[in-house]
Amino acid sequence: MIPTRLGLARSFTVLGVSKCAPSTQATLKPSQLHSLQASSRLLSLGIVGHAKHREASGKKLLSEKKLKRHFVDHRRVLVRGGNGGSGMSCFHSEPRKEFGGPDGGDGGDGGHIILRVDQQVKSLSSVLSQYQGFNGENGGSKNCFGRGGATLYIQVPVGTLVKEGGEIVADLSHPGDEYIAALGGAGGKGNRFFLANDNRAPVTCTPGQPGQERVLYLELKTMAHAGMVGFPNAGKSSLLRAISNAKPAVASYPFTTLNPHVGIVHYEGHQQIAVADIPGIIRGAHQNKGLGLSFLRHIERCRFFLFVVDLSLPEPWTQVDDLKYELEKYDKGLSERSHVIIANKIDLPKARAHLSQLQAHLGQKEVIALSALTGENLEQLLLHLKVLHDAHVDAEREQGCQPLRW
Numbered sequence: 001m002i003p004t005r006l007g008l009a010r011s012f013t014v015l016g017v018s019k020c021a022p023s024t025q026a027t028l029k030p031s032q033l034h035s036l037q038a039s040s041r042l043l044s045l046g047i048v049g050h051a052k053h054r055e056a057s058g059k060k061l062l063s064e065k066k067l068k069r070h071f072v073d074h075r076r077v078l079v080r081g082g083n084g085g086s087g088m089s090c091f092h093s094e095p096r097k098e099f100g101g102p103d104g105g106d107g108g109d110g111g112h113i114i115l116r117v118d119q120q121v122k123s124l125s126s127v128l129s130q131y132q133g134f135n136g137e138n139g140g141s142k143n144c145f146g147r148g149g150a151t152l153y154i155q156v157p158v159g160t161l162v163k164e165g166g167e168i169v170a171d172l173s174h175p176g177d178e179y180i181a182a183l184g185g186a187g188g189k190g191n192r193f194f195l196a197n198d199n200r201a202p203v204t205c206t207p208g209q210p211g212q213e214r215v216l217y218l219e220l221k222t223m224a225h226a227g228m229v230g231f232p233n234a235g236k237s238s239l240l241r242a243i244s245n246a247k248p249a250v251a252s253y254p255f256t257t258l259n260p261h262v263g264i265v266h267y268e269g270h271q272q273i274a275v276a277d278i279p280g281i282i283r284g285a286h287q288n289k290g291l292g293l294s295f296l297r298h299i300e301r302c303r304f305f306l307f308v309v310d311l312s313l314p315e316p317w318t319q320v321d322d323l324k325y326e327l328e329k330y331d332k333g334l335s336e337r338s339h340v341i342i343a344n345k346i347d348l349p350k351a352r353a354h355l356s357q358l359q360a361h362l363g364q365k366e367v368i369a370l371s372a373l374t375g376e377n378l379e380q381l382l383l384h385l386k387v388l389h390d391a392h393v394d395a396e397r398e399q400g401c402q403p404l405r406w
Ligand SMILES: Nc1nc2c(ncn2[C@@H]2O[C@H](COP(=O)(O)OP(=O)(O)OP(=O)(O)O)[C@@H](O)[C@H]2O)c(=O)[nH]1
Pocket: 230, 231, 232, 233, 234, 235, 236, 237, 238, 239, 249, 250, 251, 252, 253, 254, 255, 256, 257, 258, 278, 279, 280, 281, 344, 345, 346, 347, 348, 370, 371, 372, 373, 374
């Protein structure tokens, strides 16, 4: 069974942002967005207030450790298509028609096994290690054909890669995508099939074919528009809680988050932007320090990144450099994907001084200073997310690809 709360958020409309972010503003340059800050305070508090209210009324959440048990992002599956039913060999016979000819029906085809993307499924935990397709029924007398085996569907999450022998055979990245994992065997032929002018009484019938057998490796690469990367304790999960309905655990110790979480930010016009939060990474993660880098696969496909930096620490630009270095170690060129730097914890003393140093170091690059805790300046992030998202949608449309939709 899939846990109902695998970190995937349901709808939460950021009221006010919808009003603040009409499509014309979505095309604003990031630097122009600063002017919106003045009127933002009220809205920020509203957002955090919402989050607190949701916590009070919410159900008991699974702990991050329990979630880890439920969250499965790779699976080896043995799939066997259903066997075809055998053909029948028999002859028609009735009073006054003793030699009525062959009337053995064909066997039914075995059922296929199909992987189908279901948006409600969030991990591979419900996928079993083996599947056997439904067999076709045998053919019968009186030209009765056997019933074909039903198709067996395996529901997988969006972003499932199917590998066989180390090679990628399918990339199921859109809801409703299907892949035939194993073909059902063809049904056998009954003796009626072999009736010919030179053989009026064939006794031959053929058995059904066995179903296809394959060993597949399923690998989940979570799909989201934006991926948050940052050191442990930088406040990624706090930020996701503040802008979406997702409820990743937040605590003051490092490596609180152990699984990827996706939160949905809702905008006007039913537009939704998915933001993924992953465990923190540290320098040397590519050498398996901390929690390693394997979970980067969950943000590998994000269209843009949010580098979350803890502004209360000295020399915050080193965090950005280290994060980029680790991304490069994981996949060359990954750090060059469009991104924005989020300077979190602006409410803390010294943070403002660090902010000016950070901006001086990064030069022209966009830095959004905010506080996930107090909600200060969250709107600037929300508006910028929209700008990045719209740019991505335009780029995908230009290339003739279908943009990722939630
Ligand atoms: N003062 C202040 N504290 C914050 C802010 N954002 C987060 N924190 C605190 O920082 C600590 C870590 O926050 P998390 O959201 O768990 O950080 P994380 O980046 O998800 O950490 P990992 O899951 O370990 O990678 C918590 O004690 C938060 O309350 C902020 O804007 N201001």
